[in-house]
Amino acid sequence: MTSSHGRRRLHLAAALDRRSDHDAGAYVAAARLAERGALDFVTLHDGFARPGPDALAVLSRLAPLTRRVGLVPTVTTTHTEPFHVQAAVATLDWVSRGRAGWRIDVSTTEGEARLFGRRDAAPAEALWQEAGEVADVAARLWDSWEDDAEIRDAATGRFIDRDKLHHVDFTGSAFSVKGPSIVPRPPQGHPVRVVEATGRAARAVAARYADVALVRTALPARAAAARAELRAAAAAHGRDPDGLRVLAALDVDLGDGEYAADPGHGGGGPRTTPHGPLYRGGPVDLAELIVSWHRDGTVDGFHLTPVDPHRDLERLVNGTVSLLQHRGLFRTFYPGSTLRDHLGLARPANQYAVTQGAS
């Protein structure tokens, strides 16, 4: 797959977030709907001080009940063990057969710190620095098993070739990990790392480690600037900028009719609200907005959070997405099977595999 082709392809994702629902049924129905629309992935946001079940757990539950859609839970790197987090994300990749992502986040509040008996919450700068280290060590641990480490050689009685497993010997500013991982290298090599890169500290982590960066803004110029900045910073870290997808993140309220966008929306564009960028209008106008931002190279796609989890997702898939599909601007089926396939991202080389040469 050429990178320019991957960059031009439109990518769409939707949030399954809903108010404290701890029954699996609603999540299953929503994920299947998103999959019917051939969306790249669904997300479920999480944090320790908000009502609701553990997001990674919910998406693991969805894995056997869906076939293609990517599954991206938020897992914080604050107050959690990097070794456990990477193992859980790798396992989500195994149970979904290569469809896992991980939205990396930090927990900044005093309330969250008290849940763990920690005296004070650290400043966001320090927490994002730690998040970068966790993103780094997670990839090392995923690579700590080479793909062909399991050999089952009856003649020598060896289950693994231990030269293909590696201690990572990672020392960060606040933790260290010896390795190797307990979980063999996941199907995608590295599950897809997603970072909401609106803030400065988070953007630095995204440029260095993310496969997908989300930018929350109602202003196309600001989204385009963020994308350019992220790509330049990724290149400065020695990455191919085409290995990073930048998606605009909007809340969407598709209303209760086919009415036109609110006056003051600037011809159907989103607007800034106290809760973040919000698009309010009909599914057709949303399709127009998606086409125009994507055509101009403002972003590689969109991550959309339905304001009403049931109604707006349904209209998004059956209205907006089907219109995009009809116009040949979005896939009608999944040509690949992994989330990396959907995003047009290559399976990464293993940083410890000497035989593969320089990546």
Added chain:
Amino acid sequence: MTGPKPPQPKPGQPEPGRPKRMHLAAHFPGVNNTTVWADPRSGSQIDFASFEHLARTAERGLFDFFFLAEGLRLREHKGRLHDLDVVGRPESLTVLHALAAVTGRLGLAATVNATFNEPYELARRFATLDHLSGGRAAWNVVTSSDAFTGENFRRGGYLDRADRYTRAAEFVAAARTLWDSWDPDGTPRPFAHHGRHFDIAGEFTLPRSPQGHPVVIQAGDSDEGREFAASSADVIFTRHGTLEAGRAFYADVKRRLATYGRSPDDLRIMPGVTVVLGDTSAEARERAEEIRWQQVSPQTALLTLEQIWGVDLSGYDPDGPLPEVDPVADPQLSQGRTRHGDSRATAEKWRALAQERGLSIRQTVIEASARQSFVGTPGEVAAELTEFVRRGAADGFILVPHLTPGGLDEFVDRVVPLLQERGAFRTAYEGDTLRSHLGLAEPVRKA
């Protein structure tokens, strides 16, 4: 109404003249040499399909629960990764959530170490499993004190042995506080736990789960472990696979319950056992012998000896005699394993056995290390399992197959129907939750 009503047996209690009903669980094959990976029928230890196969088999057999062990550091031997047994596994809770989607009644048990976790996060993960599975979650609480494992975690090093259990007990108590923290009407309430090991406060993110609390399992035979189980566990996973050892353990643990205001029926004792079946007793014994040879490869035989002798024995012939040299105590040789007993005494015993019967190294290891627990025809095994429960050696069994993923197919197809015929095992799930399968009451909510 006049006259006394005939006494109604409680669910799970024997009717007069019927054997006591047993409980059964399926253990996914682990990373010791019980698991035979070299057999042509042996499948992936990682692919979800393997977990799904064994879980569906267990549910077809109406088992109480499916059990996953845990790994936090790959084992090492002589300073290198141990490569002779299965290595690696997926993370348990994530696998169980996926299994909840493809099973309907089966209990789902994960082993999670209390030493390398925090109560708030873990209580939330288990409460989530209990909610999403409709009341089928169980937590096998284990503790660790070794710095070797700690090298993968923020906490790092080391808790001394006694501290392990006080911390684990406080961990479970804190988790129970969180599980009970919401009002019965579903209103979140603040919680606070102030103890020696944990000082936490805030609001939990989930209402009380369908079982009230997930089932708590304790594994480990030490005195502290028994006491912890008697005070706080619903199930004990023991290793006492023989009738006499089982009866002694059973009596000891059940006796301890009264101290904590609990009745003997509030705790289920389930040894981990292995079963080998054959059409005749002789055939079953032959198969058992074959499996022992598969489990103890020439390389495994030498490694087993090295763990006892504490020295490099790679120059020895596994088909030759035992070493003349005496063992040395070197706990560093093998890392990440549970250690049992005094190595010098074991070496003496093994040498005497080899001498007396003219055995090679490999034959000695096969002869001296643990054998299968139940070997026989389906009828013989069903009778023996029933007898174990009748004589007070167990309330049920955690079956550990040697093959992934088909290792319990034959048991479910051939032994379970015979247990049912004897009235020793359920013929249908009577409730929806794991507690209902185990005949355990929902824990009382603490005000």
